Amino acid sequence: MPIFDANFWSERCRQVFHRYAESLLRQVAAQLYRQRNRWPLEELLVRCVDTFSNPAVIDRRLADLDPAPRKVLALIGRSRRPMWQMGQLLEMLSALGNAEGPRPVFALLEHGLLLPDSSPEGPTRKSFDQWLGSAATSGLRVFAHPNVTARALNQELGLPHLSPAIEEVTHIHEADGLDWLLRLAAVWQMIAGAPLRQTQGGALFKRDQDRLRNDPLLSSPLADSPGQLPDVPLLAVRWAVQESILEENEAELSAGDLPPAWNSGLDPALESLWIALLQVDRWSPQTGGLEASYSADPYPTAYLLALLLLANLGESEWVHPAVVEQWILEHHPYWSTDDPNPASQSADADRASRAAALLSSRGARGLLAPFLLGLAHALRLVQIAMDLQGEWVIRLTQFGRRLLGFTAAGDGAPNSPKTLLVQPNLEIIAYRQGLTPKLIAALSRFAAWKSIGSACTLQLQPDTAYRALETGWTFESILQTLDQYGMRPAPASVIESLRTWANKRERLNIYASGALFEFAAPEDLDEAVSRGLAGIRLSPRLLLVKSEDQIDFRHFRLTGTRDYSLPPDQCVEVGTDGVTLTIDPARSDLLLETELRRFAEFVDRPGPNGHRQYRLTPSSLAAGRTGGLGLHALETWFQQRTGRPLTAAARLLLTGSLEEPLPLRQELVLQVSRPEVADGLLQLPATREMIQGRLGPTALVIGPEQVEPLRERLRELGLDLQR
Numbered sequence: 001m002p003i004f005d006a007n008f009w010s011e012r013c014r015q016v017f018h019r020y021a022e023s024l025l026r027q028v029a030a031q032l033y034r035q036r037n038r039w040p041l042e043e044l045l046v047r048c049v050d051t052f053s054n055p056a057v058i059d060r061r062l063a064d065l066d067p068a069p070r071k072v073l074a075l076i077g078r079s080r081r082p083m084w085q086m087g088q089l090l091e092m093l094s095a096l097g098n099a100e101g102p103r104p105v106f107a108l109l110e111h112g113l114l115l116p117d118s119s120p121e122g123p124t125r126k127s128f129d130q131w132l133g134s135a136a137t138s139g140l141r142v143f144a145h146p147n148v149t150a151r152a153l154n155q156e157l158g159l160p161h162l163s164p165a166i167e168e169v170t171h172i173h174e175a176d177g178l179d180w181l182l183r184l185a186a187v188w189q190m191i192a193g194a195p196l197r198q199t200q201g202g203a204l205f206k207r208d209q210d211r212l213r214n215d216p217l218l219s220s221p222l223a224d225s226p227g228q229l230p231d232v233p234l235l236a237v238r239w240a241v242q243e244s245i246l247e248e249n250e251a252e253l254s255a256g257d258l259p260p261a262w263n264s265g266l267d268p269a270l271e272s273l274w275i276a277l278l279q280v281d282r283w284s285p286q287t288g289g290l291e292a293s294y295s296a297d298p299y300p301t302a303y304l305l306a307l308l309l310l311a312n313l314g315e316s317e318w319v320h321p322a323v324v325e326q327w328i329l330e331h332h333p334y335w336s337t338d339d340p341n342p343a344s345q346s347a348d349a350d351r352a353s354r355a356a357a358l359l360s361s362r363g364a365r366g367l368l369a370p371f372l373l374g375l376a377h378a379l380r381l382v383q384i385a386m387d388l389q390g391e392w393v394i395r396l397t398q399f400g401r402r403l404l405g406f407t408a409a410g411d412g413a414p415n416s417p418k419t420l421l422v423q424p425n426l427e428i429i430a431y432r433q434g435l436t437p438k439l440i441a442a443l444s445r446f447a448a449w450k451s452i453g454s455a456c457t458l459q460l461q462p463d464t465a466y467r468a469l470e471t472g473w474t475f476e477s478i479l480q481t482l483d484q485y486g487m488r489p490a491p492a493s494v495i496e497s498l499r500t501w502a503n504k505r506e507r508l509n510i511y512a513s514g515a516l517f518e519f520a521a522p523e524d525l526d527e528a529v530s531r532g533l534a535g536i537r538l539s540p541r542l543l544l545v546k547s548e549d550q551i552d553f554r555h556f557r558l559t560g561t562r563d564y565s566l567p568p569d570q571c572v573e574v575g576t577d578g579v580t581l582t583i584d585p586a587r588s589d590l591l592l593e594t595e596l597r598r599f600a601e602f603v604d605r606p607g608p609n610g611h612r613q614y615r616l617t618p619s620s621l622a623a624g625r626t627g628g629l630g631l632h633a634l635e636t637w638f639q640q641r642t643g644r645p646l647t648a649a650a651r652l653l654l655t656g657s658l659e660e661p662l663p664l665r666q667e668l669v670l671q672v673s674r675p676e677v678a679d680g681l682l683q684l685p686a687t688r689e690m691i692q693g694r695l696g697p698t699a700l701v702i703g704p705e706q707v708e709p710l711r712e713r714l715r716e717l718g719l720d721l722q723r
Contacts, residue, residue, distance in 0.1 A: 014049045016115045021126045032112035052145040068104035070155040077149030086140040095331040117141040165317040169385035177380040185444040186217045187240045192255035227373025231288025242276035262437035269437035285370040298334035310396045318393035321372045424491040426460040465501040475502035517543040570643040578649030579616040582607045599624030621654045670700040
């Protein structure tokens with residue numbers, strides 16, 4: 001989302017106004033720019049959007065508002081995030097002492113200074129009451145045009161001056177702001193290698209969670225920070241999602257691209273991280289990763305209120321983090337159990353019980369200390385120091401004041417360009433004091449991060465180099481980056497490795513379309529080339545022709561063509577022996593023989609009509625079984641390619657080694673004159689137990705020891721046994 005692109009938000013406003021019913025749009029226009037004529041609907045829409053580019057009109061509309069609606073716009077402007085959930089805005093208003101419920105938000109909606117977020121294809125909006133009833137309060141999102149919120153920054157929020165304020169401190173420290181840039185770059189590299197899988201509820205699978213938590217780069221403590229955070233790897237992933245470094249594709253997270261703001265300097269990069277942090281879900285500074293996301297997450301509003309409290313201090317004043325925590329706990333409706341405004345608690349019916357449990361189990365300390373001493377310090381939003389008693393105290397940095405709109409924007413801290421030491425073993429040492437967001441993004445594209453510290457290390461590898469080449473980098477641009485920021489020229493071994501990797505990739509050619517010719521023998525291909533067929537040899541029997549326009553088909557006798565978008569064709573004949581497979585060249589395709597080589601051996605002697613043949617053997621099927629070919633896969637192949645079930649001979653060759661040993665024994669065959677006689681002998685109890693089996697209509701099997709007893713029984717029946 002282009003946060004500061006006025007044209008983007010003007011178009012977004014136009015789309016929302018377009019979904020207003022005519023009566024509602026005229027009501028809003030009457031408040032927004034006070035039209036005197038009854039303009040046509042399209043003209044009315046254009047004038048409403050153009051109003052956001054007129055500072056004088058915006059100032060007049062703001063002056064008509066009560067303080068509470070102006071506070072809403074001021075909070076949005078200070079946050080630098082144009083879009084918020086309605087429930088979060090009501091929480092901040094309640095914390096500031098405004099117990100009016102959603103009335104200030106509705107006033108802004110009616111004046112057209114705040115707009116409901118909706119899909120361009122959504123239903124026509126007839127009234128704001130209808131919109132409010134379409135979802136829970138916390139599920140409704142609203143946004144304000146940046147031109148509007150910029151004019152509301154002078155509105156007093158009514159925040160107190162925290163006490164006791166401290167002025168005498170020691171060991172003042174301000175972070176360089178690079179820690180989270182480096183971690184998010186490492187996350188991007190990790191996910192580019194293997195995406196993360198998500199459950200239907202949006203949580204990560206346990207195996208992927210363990211993979212993140214066991215990564216030494218992501219799980220390492222924050223540099224020079226007294227406030228350590230829980231579940232840092234999961235925070236990095238959720239943060240990367242909001243920065244669009246990672247993309248959510250159905251059931252997985254895959255690598256996107258590094259933010260463009262990183263190429264604009266340190267301040268824009270940190271500002272982009274701050275805005276993304278206000279949208280991070282499924283993570284808490286107290287407990288770390290969360291299985292479910294709150295419909296209206298209270299932590300972003302607590303972050304913003306905490307920084308605004310610090311901004312109320314003088315530039316030379318410091319305060320203990322516990323003082324900020326205590327004010328949030330006492331005034332924020334998510335944790336305050338005596339909030340007088342029931343409307344601010346409508347986002348969650350269980351809020352009071354959760355707040356009571358939170359206060360009883362964890363107490364006041366620990367709610368915001370990880371944020372203030374860990375996240376805010378790492379983002380250069382606050383400085384940390386020690387008071388005379390040796391306890392940590394904090395105050396806003398100049399960058400923090402610029403971010404919140406209390407001072408004019410600056411250029412950020414200067415950086416030394418010469419900061420890389422490239423070693424012959426392909427390792428890069430990057431000294432932190434010279435790193436910039438732009439250089440971090442560049443290094444992340446062609447080298448793998450190995451450690452993060454005062455001196456970070458990276459490794460040049462084939463896979464990272466190929467990834468850079470695939471995204472538009474070249475051998476020359478990589479080498480230029482190393483030379484531009486390197487303390488000395490890149491070693492010859494590094495240059496040679498990069499050139500080798502680039503040359504390998506450059507040998508890969510991609511054709512949007514083409515024709516593949518498969519010849520019966522290499523000699524046929526040679527003859528076609530000698531006659532003038534221009535193409536690229538892919539194998540001894542395959543030729544790639546870039547365009548069919550170059551082919552004169554009169555010189556060829558085509559045995560078949562194939563559309564590979566269709567299912568596999570039945571193009572194999574099975575011999576009577578059940579193991580000989582003969583290819584029909586008129587119906588076969590280029591994939592067939594690759595499939596056959598997995599489980600069959602090529603027969604040198606041509607079959608009928610000179611067709612190529614393969615034969616199933618115990619060794620070929622054993623090799624197929626070793627390569628993962630099972631009985632089910634072979635049965636499927638036979639159905640697809642031959643149109644008949646797997647033959648008994650092939651099944652025996654594949655599974656014969658799994659059968660039990662076959663018993664071999666000598667037995668006697670009793671041959672009778674008619675099938676009815678055999679049926680009678682098998683049915684009579686006196687003779688049935690002496691017969692071991694039946695070989696055919698008139699052939700019965702008996703054991704040698706049963707000959708004499710059977711002779712006696714047959715005599716009783718009037719039959720004689722000859723031997």
